[in-house]
Each structure stands twice: as structure tokens, then as C-alpha cells.
Amino acid sequence: MTDITHASPGRPNSILAPDDRTRRRNAAEARFRLYGILAIGVAILALIFLLTSVVRNGAGAFTQTYISLEVALPADKLDKNGNRDPAEMAKVSTFGYKPLIKAAIQDAMAAQGIAIDGLKKPESLVSEDAAAQIRNYVLAHPEVIGGSRTFDMLASGRIDGFYKGRVTMQSAERDSNVSPEQLRLADALKEAGLVETRFNWNFILWPDASENRPEAAGLGVAIIGSLYMMFVVLALALPIGVAASIYLEEFAPRNWFTDLIEVNISNLAAVPSIVYGILGLALFINFGGLPQSAPIVGGLVLSLMTLPRIIIPARAAIQAVPPSIREAALGVGASKMQTVFHHVLPLAAPGILTGLIIGLAQALGETAPLLLIGMVAFVRDFPAAPPEGLFDPATALPVQIYNWTQRSDPAFVERASGAIIVLLVFLIVMNAVAIVLRRRFERRW
Amino acid sequence: MNEMRLTEREDVTMAESKISARGVQVYYGDNHAIKDVDVDIQDKTVTAFIGPSGCGKSTFLRCLNRMNDTIDICRVEGDIRLDNEDIYDKRVDPVQLRAKVGMVFQKPNPFPKSIYDNVAYGPRIHGLARSKAELDEIVEKSLRRGAIWDEVKDRLHAPGTGLSGGQQQRLCIARAVATEPEVLLMDEPCSALDPIATSQVEELISELKENFSVVIVTHSMQQAARVSQKTAFFHLGVLVEYGETAQIFTNPRDPRTESYITGRIG
Numbered sequence: 001m002t003d004i005t006h007a008s009p010g011r012p013n014s015i016l017a018p019d020d021r022t023r024r025r026n027a028a029e030a031r032f033r034l035y036g037i038l039a040i041g042v043a044i045l046a047l048i049f050l051l052t053s054v055v056r057n058g059a060g061a062f063t064q065t066y067i068s069l070e071v072a073l074p075a076d077k078l079d080k081n082g083n084r085d086p087a088e089m090a091k092v093s094t095f096g097y098k099p100l101i102k103a104a105i106q107d108a109m110a111a112q113g114i115a116i117d118g119l120k121k122p123e124s125l126v127s128e129d130a131a132a133q134i135r136n137y138v139l140a141h142p143e144v145i146g147g148s149r150t151f152d153m154l155a156s157g158r159i160d161g162f163y164k165g166r167v168t169m170q171s172a173e174r175d176s177n178v179s180p181e182q183l184r185l186a187d188a189l190k191e192a193g194l195v196e197t198r199f200n201w202n203f204i205l206w207p208d209a210s211e212n213r214p215e216a217a218g219l220g221v222a223i224i225g226s227l228y229m230m231f232v233v234l235a236l237a238l239p240i241g242v243a244a245s246i247y248l249e250e251f252a253p254r255n256w257f258t259d260l261i262e263v264n265i266s267n268l269a270a271v272p273s274i275v276y277g278i279l280g281l282a283l284f285i286n287f288g289g290l291p292q293s294a295p296i297v298g299g300l301v302l303s304l305m306t307l308p309r310i311i312i313p314a315r316a317a318i319q320a321v322p323p324s325i326r327e328a329a330l331g332v333g334a335s336k337m338q339t340v341f342h343h344v345l346p347l348a349a350p351g352i353l354t355g356l357i358i359g360l361a362q363a364l365g366e367t368a369p370l371l372l373i374g375m376v377a378f379v380r381d382f383p384a385a386p387p388e389g390l391f392d393p394a395t396a397l398p399v400q401i402y403n404w405t406q407r408s409d410p411a412f413v414e415r416a417s418g419a420i421i422v423l424l425v426f427l428i429v430m431n432a433v434a435i436v437l438r439r440r441f442e443r444r445w
Numbered sequence: 446m447n448e449m450r451l452t453e454r455e456d457v458t459m460a461e462s463k464i465s466a467r468g469v470q471v472y473y474g475d476n477h478a479i480k481d482v483d484v485d486i487q488d489k490t491v492t493a494f495i496g497p498s499g500c501g502k503s504t505f506l507r508c509l510n511r512m513n514d515t516i517d518i519c520r521v522e523g524d525i526r527l528d529n530e531d532i533y534d535k536r537v538d539p540v541q542l543r544a545k546v547g548m549v550f551q552k553p554n555p556f557p558k559s560i561y562d563n564v565a566y567g568p569r570i571h572g573l574a575r576s577k578a579e580l581d582e583i584v585e586k587s588l589r590r591g592a593i594w595d596e597v598k599d600r601l602h603a604p605g606t607g608l609s610g611g612q613q614q615r616l617c618i619a620r621a622v623a624t625e626p627e628v629l630l631m632d633e634p635c636s637a638l639d640p641i642a643t644s645q646v647e648e649l650i651s652e653l654k655e656n657f658s659v660v661i662v663t664h665s666m667q668q669a670a671r672v673s674q675k676t677a678f679f680h681l682g683v684l685v686e687y688g689e690t691a692q693i694f695t696n697p698r699d700p701r702t703e704s705y706i707t708g709r710i711g
Contacts, residue, residue: 253517254517322554324550324552324554325554325556325557326515327512327515327548327550327554328550328554328555328556328617328620329556329566330512330515330543331510331512331543331547331548331549331550331621332543332544332547332566332567332570332620332621332623332624333540333541333543333544333547333567333570333571333624334540334566334570335540338570342566342570343556347557
């Protein structure tokens with residue numbers, strides 16, 4: 001009996017006490033788990049930091065401060081000849097409307113009994129956009145001339161920032177764009193119920209605005225441009241990518257040529273996106289004669305970039321379909337194409353969809369190639385409805401973010417962070433759609 | 446020598462046969478997998494192919510409905526005739542051939558669809574049913590022939606992959622007979638099944654021979670003895686012996702067959 005136990009040295013007699021070897025193995029395993037937990041912890045912390053900083057900076061972009069004033073619209077200023085001729089009325093530019101706004105503020109101060117010492121330029125509480133807003137309204141409704149009307153006007157960026165904590169009395173003293181007196185006036189008007197901060201649909205609906213009017217800047221054109229490009233990418237990259245992967249996996253003979261194609265697809269997936277931008281500039285704009293800044297060109301460039309990233313996972317998904325399913329279909333007399341479309345493709349669909357959505361999400365967030373094809377331009381006009389709109393100038397969400405971060409007014413930092421939130425929401429929606437579609441296809445089993 | 450074998454071949458052709466193979470050679474790249482095989486498979490009988498693993502019996506079976514076409518490096522030479530028509534003729538569409546020569550595979554491989562759709566798929570793509578009612582009828586008839594109707598009639602729209610292994614294999618047989626083939630090839634149909642499911646499938650095979658010519662590849666000599674009327678013994682890519690099952694198992698002519706069925710090789 002003892003002989004047998006001594007025959008294997010290094011192995012303890014009892015399994016109740018772990019030996020050295022087991023202890024070392026268990027320690028190694030515990031260490032490895034710890035590394036894993038650490039790695040995940042770092043990732044979660046980074047994510048939380050990113051999200052909190054973006055939300056803290058960007059949440060303000062979704063609310064905006066408005067000043068509600070009754071503006072008198074005297075006929076002698078706006079329509080000197082009194083004939084309500086639109087062409088003549090249009091000659092009064094926004095400069096002609098600025099005194100009206102100044103008068104409206106002074107009226108409001110008088111009506112509320114507000115008096116502030118040393119107050120200069122009370123009209124700069126209101127955004128420069130307000131004059132254009134009133135002018136557009138008057139040109140569209142000439143009958144209001146001679147009376148007065150209450151307008152909900154955007155507050156200027158600094159006043160808006162005052163209510164979001166970006167501007168304080170101390171910072172206003174050193175600021176050439178706003179004075180503490182103006183801030184006090186804003187507070188007084190707020191007490192009178194004339195200043196209100198509320199949800200800002202215009203951030204999503206309006207186009208971009210110029211440097212000194214951050215309060216009027218919106219993402220409308222960028223969102224439409226991005227949607228148009230996604231539409232182009234989806235319409236081109238999905239069918240071409242899926243067809244290419246089906247052909248390569250199911251029909252193509254295995255030879256040096258298909259091997260070459262395979263290597264090239266893998267390489268193209270790793271090519272920096274800015275290279276695709278140069279390719280798009282040379283191919284579609286210089287050679288193809290397509291317009292600059294147009295979503296169609298952006299979509300084409302992004303399609304080229306996305307194609308290999310769709311083909312690789314699609315091929316993997318098709319490869320993962322068990323061969324027994326193909327044999328079963330061929331065995332009952334299905335043709336090659338029936339086998340692929342009735343059995344292989346539905347089974348590969350979840351994988352193909354995942355690849356597609358990841359590819360689209362990458363395309364949605366891509367900036368570099370768009371800079372090269374001119375989508376970085378300042379675009380205020382909405383593109384028309386598709387298909388003509390695909391050829392109109394537009395910007396894209398990531399490019400808009402890039403643009404806004406370059407502007408000096410701190411209000412644009414808030415705008416840029418808000419745009420990042422919108423972009424992230426788009427990505428989350430796309431991923432959610434992918435998950436729902438995947439579930440739906442998987443239920444077919 | 447050659448002339449002598451040719452005259453022998455003439456003799457075999459005289460018999461009534463559904464499939465007749467002459468001088469079949471199969472190559473996988475450089476590997477000569479099947480060497481000069483001659484076989485005649487009769488209508489409405491069960492023919493068993495037995496032999497040790499890797500002897501080429503499955504490869505030869507897959508030649509009979511051109512399933513080997515899907516393998517790039519596989520090359521088939523020789524002459525295989527179904528009802529006296531060369532199935533490797535250039536004019537033959539393998540899809541049409543496979544509708545006539547159905548196949549059941551080693552592992553049950555139902556489509557990840559409902560039981561009904563599994564059986565209805567073949568008739569649908571071949572246009573065998575003109576109406577929903579006709580299709581229902583075909584599905585019921587096939588499932589009855591597959592001896593699985595009573596077990597699944599209440600859940601025809603449940604997924605076929607949810608059945609047990611033996612039920613799945615019978616479903617696959619029902620799917621294969623739904624297209625009304627003339628020959629049914631079975632590649633070790635029971636190797637993934639337990640003994641009870643195996644005996645159910647074997648019973649089914651005996652019933653199927655009333656309507657079809659069945660060719661079954663099997664590892665189990667007992668199974669070959671139980672279900673088949675004719676047996677072919679393959680060894681190292683060569684057809685060693687082919688004859689009545691009773692004769693092969695009781696009185697083999699070739700010493701290799703005898704060693705195999707007595708358990709000395711294989």
C-alpha cells in the first residue's frame with residue numbers, strides 16, 4: 001500500500017490538502033480573472049467619463065433661452081410708400097429692423113418699471129437672428145405693418161450662456177460682448193416672465209449659423225446630409241457587398257485569382273479612410289464631374305470604404321452555415337441558387353446584418369474622406385428631396401462637429417457636444433435596429 | 446482479360462436494373478478513391494454497401510446522384526446509367542437528376558424551418574403541387590411514408606430542428622420521398638441514432654422498398670443483413686463482392702469478404 005503512494009513522488013497522499021502545483025495553478029487563474037476584471041473596469045470607467053463629459057457639455061445645446069417682446073411695426077419705417085409692394089418692402093434690410101427691437105426692449109423696460117444704471121446696448125440681449133426672424137415674418141404677412149406683434153426671439157449666446165452657467169457676472173466684466181448690466185436686465189426681464197429657457201427643437205431642425213450667432217446654429221443640414229449618405233451607402237454597399245460575398249463563397253472557383261481578390265479585400269478594409277477621400281476626389285469629382293460637397297459623392301466614397309468591411313463579415317457568416325444544410329437542399333433537388341437564397345442566406349442573415357450595421361456605423365462617423373470632397377463647407381440651404389437633393393451641397397454630422405469645435409465662441413463647444421450626443425443617439429438607434437432584426441431572423445430556426 | 450470482363454458485363458446488364466454502373470473511377474485530386482467499380486442496382490429492392498471506413502462506399506453512393514459535383518477536386522470517370530440514360534452526360538442537369546434520385550444523409554439535417562416546410566420544400570421547388578390542398582396532401586403522405594405522421598401531425602408548424610434525433614432522421618426521409626424519387630440513397634442513415642430509432646428507420650426502409658429502389662451505406666453488417674436483399678462489399682476502393690445478401694453473409698466467395706464479415710479486418 002505504502003509502496004504505491006511512494007511510487008508517485010510529488011503527489012500528496014490526501015486530496016484534501018492542495019499541493020504546490022495546484023496552488024500555483026489556482027493562483028495563476030485568480031490572477032488572470034483579476035486582470036480581466038481590471039480591464040473591464042478600465043473600459044467602463046472610460047465609457048462613463050466619455051458619456052458624462054459629453055452629456056455635461058452638450059446637454060445645454062438642447063435648451064435655448066428665448067425673449068418674448070412685443071415689437072411695434074411702424075409703417076413709415078417698413079413700407080415708406082405705403083403700397084405693400086413686396087419688392088419695395090424687401091429693400092428694408094435686417095439693419096432697418098434692429099431699431100425696432102431696441103425700441104421693443106425699451107418699451108418693455110418702461111412697462112415693467114426696470115431701470116438699470118450704466119446699461120448700454122440693451123438690444124444686444126437679443127440674437128442678431130431676431131431681426132431676420134421679424135423681417136421674414138413681416139414679408140410673409142404684410143398686413144401686420146402698422147400694428148404690433150409679440151415675437152419669441154432667441155436670446156444672444158451670452159445671455160443664453162448666463163442661464164446655463166457658462167457666463168457669470170465676473171466673466172461678463174471682462175467680456176466685450178456682454179456687460180453685467182445687460183445680465184441684470186436679463187434677470188429683471190426673466191422675473192417679469194419675458195425670458196424663458198425651453199427645449200430647443202431648432203438645434204435639430206435649423207441649419208448651421210455664422211460665427212457670431214451660435215444660438216441659431218442647428219444640425220438640420222448635417223442630419224439630412226448624413227441620412228442621404230447612409231441611404232446611398234445602404235443602396236450601394238449592401239447589394240454589392242452581399243452579392244460579392246455570396247459569389248466568392250458559393251460560386252467562385254478556388255484559384256489564384258480569387259485568392260488575390262481575398263487578400264485585396266482584407267487589405268482594403270485596413271486602408272486609412274482619408275485615402276478613400278482622395279480617391280473619391282479624383283474619381284467622382286475630377287473625373288466623374290459630380291458636384292462638390294454633395295451627399296451623392298460622400299455616399300459613393302463611404303460605400304467604397306464600407307464595402308470590404310461588409311464583405312468580410314458577410315463571407316464569414318456564409319461560411320458558418322453548416323454544409324449539411326447545403327447538402328440537404330441539393331439532395332432534394334434544389335439548384336445552387338435556390339440553395340443559397342432559400343437556405344444559406346436566411347441562416348447567414350444575422351451575421352451579414354451585424355457586419356452591415358457596423359459598417360454603416362463606421363461610415364456614419366467618418367470625417368476624413370468627407371473633408372477632401374468638400375463636405376466641410378458652410379451650408380445654410382437645405383438640400384432638396386431625393387433624388388435631386390443628393391446632388392445639392394450638404395454637410396454631415398461628424399464634419400459639423402469638427403467645424404463647430406474650430407469656432408471661437410464657447411457656445412459652439414456646447415453645440416459640438418450636443419451634436420456628439422445626436423450622433424451617438426443615431427448609432428444607438430442603428431445598433432438597436434440591428435439587434436431587433438437579428439432576433440427576428442434568428443427566430444426562424 | 447479485358448474481353449472476358451466485357452462479356453461478363455454484358456451478362457450483368459441482361460438483368461433488370463434501375464442503375465447500372467460500369468468501370469467507375471473516382472479521384473480526389475491525386476487520390477484514386479474508387480477503382481473500376483461495376484454494380485447493377487435493381488428496382489424495388491434494398492441494396493446495401495458495406496465495408497470498412499474509408500473504403501469508398503459513401504463516395505460511390507454520392508456518385509449516383511452527382512453529389513460529388515459540389516466537391517471541386519473530385520473527378521468521376523466511367524459510365525453510370527439510370528434507366529439506361531448516362532447521368533454524367535453533358536445534357537443532364539444534376540438538379541433534375543437529384544429530383545429522381547433522393548438522398549438521406551448520415552447526420553439528420555432538417556432545414557431550420559417548420560416540419561411542414563421541411564417536407565413541402567422539395568414539392569414546392571419542383572412544382573409538384575398546384576394548390577395548398579394538394580401540397581397538404583403530399584406532406585401528409587410523405588410524413589406517413591416516413592412513419593412520423595402520428596408523432597408530428599399536431600405540430601406541423603413547430604421547427605423541425607426541435608425533434609429528437611430519430612424523429613429528425615425520419616423527417617429527412619419524409620422530405621426525401623416527398624419529391625417522389627425513383628431511387629433513394631441513404632448514407633449511413635442510422636449511425637447517429639440510438640437502437641430504438643434505428644429499428645424504426647430500418648422498418649421504414651423495408652416499407653420504402655415497395656415503392657423505391659433503396660441503396661443504403663452502412664457500417665453495421667447486422668443492419669445490412671436485416672434490411673437488404675443485395676449486398677456489395679467494398680474494400681480499399683474496390684468492389685470486392687456483390688450478390689444476394691444471404692449468399693454474401695453465409696457463403697462469401699472472396700476471402701476478403703469472409704474476413705470482414707467474420708470480423709478479422711475492418
